[in-house]
Amino acid sequence: MLTLTDQNTITWFPACHTEDVPANGGVCVKYGETQIALFHFARRGEWYATQNECPHRMQMALSRGMIGTQQDEPKVACPFHKKTFSLATGECLTGDECSIKTYPVKVEEGKIFIGIV
């Protein structure tokens, strides 16, 4: 959860429109040289953003992964070797791969903003 002070230091970057993102899937957003994976978990009415690079083999692929839950924890599975990461915390849920960075997301009038801290 974001605290008020965080809110102040966040830059909200307009990424795309809601209809650009497939329901229950992801897309990749270009923010300067950074690649961010943006997911629309339509079943839960939630949006998530994480780094696009999978830390396992440094592949720019998480946005193309399948999303789902594990014991109610939202997660994404990398298409390469199916390592999974929590969308909420970025923690790796399969073994000891390092965790991934997550970003806050907000939707306003059909536009999606990713928060860069």
Next chain:
Amino acid sequence: MKVVVIGNGMVGYKFCEKILSRASIELVVFGEEIRPAYDRVHLSEFFAGKTAEDLTMAGIEWYHENNIRLHLADPIVSIDRTAKKIHSHKGITESYDYLVLATGSAAFVPPIPGVDKQGVFIYRTIEDLEMMSTHARHAKTGAVIGGGLLGLEAAKAMLDLGISNTQVIEFAPRLMPRQIDDAGSAILRNKLELLGLKIHTSKNTSAILGDEVITGMQFSDGTSINVDMLVISAGIKPRDELAKLCGLETGSRGGIVVNEKLATNDPCIFAIGECALYNGMIYGLVAPGYEMADVVARNLAFLNSPAKITDDISKEVTAIEVQNPPSGGRGAFLGYDMSTKLKLIGIDVASFGDPFLEGENIRTVVFEDTMKGIYKRINIAADGTALLGGILVGDADQYNMLLQTCKNKMPLPANPEDLILGSRGGESAAGGGGQGLPDDAMICSCESVSKGDICNAVSAQGCETVDAIKKCTKAGTGCGGCIPMVKDLVLYTMKAQGKYVRNVLCEHFHYSRQEMFDLVKLHGLKSYDEVLDRLGTGDGCELCKPPVASILASLWGEMILKKGNDTAQDSNDRFLANIQKGGTYSVVPRIPGGEITPDKLIVIGQVAKQYNLYTKITGGQRIDLFGAHLNDLPEIWRQLIEAGFESGHAYGKSLRTVKSCVGSTWCRFGLHDSVSFAIRIEERYRGLRSPHKLKGGVSGCIRECAEAQSKDFGIIATEKGWNLHVCGNGGSKPQHALLLAADLDDETCIRYIDRFLMFYIKTADTLTRTATWLNKMEGGIDYLRNVVVNDSLGMSAEWEAEMQTLVNCYKCEWKEAIENPEIKKRFTHFVNAPEIKDPSIKFEPMREQKKVADWK
């Protein structure tokens, strides 16, 4: 109590592990090698890329954590038995209450002139292997002295090191003289020669030639050969030098003499593993060594138990009742079965019990197939009561069962030959699983885990997977040979507990794939979300999405990316292409039967050139274009489709290729037109979604150039029609297809394939190829034949009709994808910069084409 262990090899380590679990004692270990004990049995895997670390039994931390004082690279140089002290090379003196010698053995090097030359190696430690691989870089020809278990392993290692010209020199008239007989050895020899090894038997090396470095070998029969590298593997020599020095009794041919408690003639000193000579025998295998470690650990733990008041230690040791072990299990070592199965070169070789038994009271059954290179022999008591031993070469699948039958004196089937010929005529094989075994049957001999232990772990401790069993009992953590048996026992115990072994998809669906298939059909569900709402809980995951998407496709034949099903597809299906290292995709247009016109070849060339794609002929008789950016896929496919190509479904769990041979149109032996039939079949089943991928083949005659018998369905022309074979498989565990029906006309053949495929699609588990599906089917091929040919389930008409519906609604997915703007728009890397390709993708040039840069 203070125990000092000399030697930190496999058995020395196992002793530490065993005693820790039983008693708290002061433990000090001295090892001569520079690293802690490692898995010598799998030493050769060092050449297959395993590191010393991978092979380590337990890291140094483990010794710390368990308060074991470990001294590495510090061999013990003398033992003072009166003072009960030992002295190390580095000058450490340590006293002991009990001393355990686990000094193992060294390679036996025969006194041939020249063995000290450079380029001559032994094969025992990681250092030996490191030196070998350095030398091998400049070597072209190699030889191994010794055609036994280790020699052949070393020969294979030489091949792996790139020395394709490798010869094996064996002194005896046959290979593996201690394990297999002449006939078995002849078959093994043939197989090894096919691998490119040259074998010499009855050959005695008289000198090793060369100045400083080896250049050749001279034999006593006057012949000689040139070699750049030699490995000597002529047997082992127990490391008993320390024992001798302090006056312990040793055997005339080496080894420290021990009794059934592994005590030497000094009751405070034990010897275990390959240095111990029990009953005139050195056990050169790890399992008996582990058993010895266990016996000593048990007995020392008993002596250390608070209940025992120790005044005269030497009496205590001998006082332990052999038959009445103090702490359960065996308190004495009573010899060990020397049965072995080799992990050799992809050739199965095994022997068990007494492989060579002969004589009046023995009935020997032999099966030999020189074409396939299979030899099996079993020795049975003449009255048919017991299996006494045997040999398996070329196919050792039955090894575990036979070994158990032999060791546990289990009753034999009425026709003992069934034991090696397997079940013929569809009845279940004699002793097909672990069910029939007594509870104390040893399943994992490396870790001494019995059937009872495993079943107990399942029922009392809730271990319901092989991994859980491994953790809880250690079974299967040694050589791994028992894992199929363990798996069997887990399932069997769960079933016996009345647990319906539910092969559920994942936490979101409590149904098996087969149940899901029926339910989705019954409720007429068409999208992943509907299926989840109706049949599942939660929000789905990567385990249930692809199988559900596949079921939907098999049932309704709708475009797989519609109805929101796109994000339920595996990444490959979602983008209709296989994702490659680096994040690019491959493009595989369908080339039915492998037939292609020059014009189409030119188009493939042009497209590949335009998009700078790496091209390769695949193993499936078509062409793969690798390295396409996601953004380029629609345009690449637009051009291919315009030229008459369609999707090859290389990305889907669906029909791949139907391989053909040229057949009667050109081939002088061809009986029918196999190409036309292959094309017809490939076009019939293209796009069909199934539990796993499907491959077919059609050969124009029994020479079988299309390798149809390695396919899920394989068709071979006969004088009268086609023979249909099913459930073949390549992959890691190849299996030949079995004949389903003979001499069929075109139409009947296709009808049978329709039925066969529908039956498979409806009943197989996710990601189960047809071969595995059949292996699990009760009644096997006979049952399948009854269903498909004799319509025993009465489903044939329905299945044929369903298949026809799917055939009729086939459309090229790529054509639909590029024509549908909603789908097409997903083929971009950046949603907010659709024109930019993924800048992180890097290529490198290679042989006039490109390859993807290696990943980190």
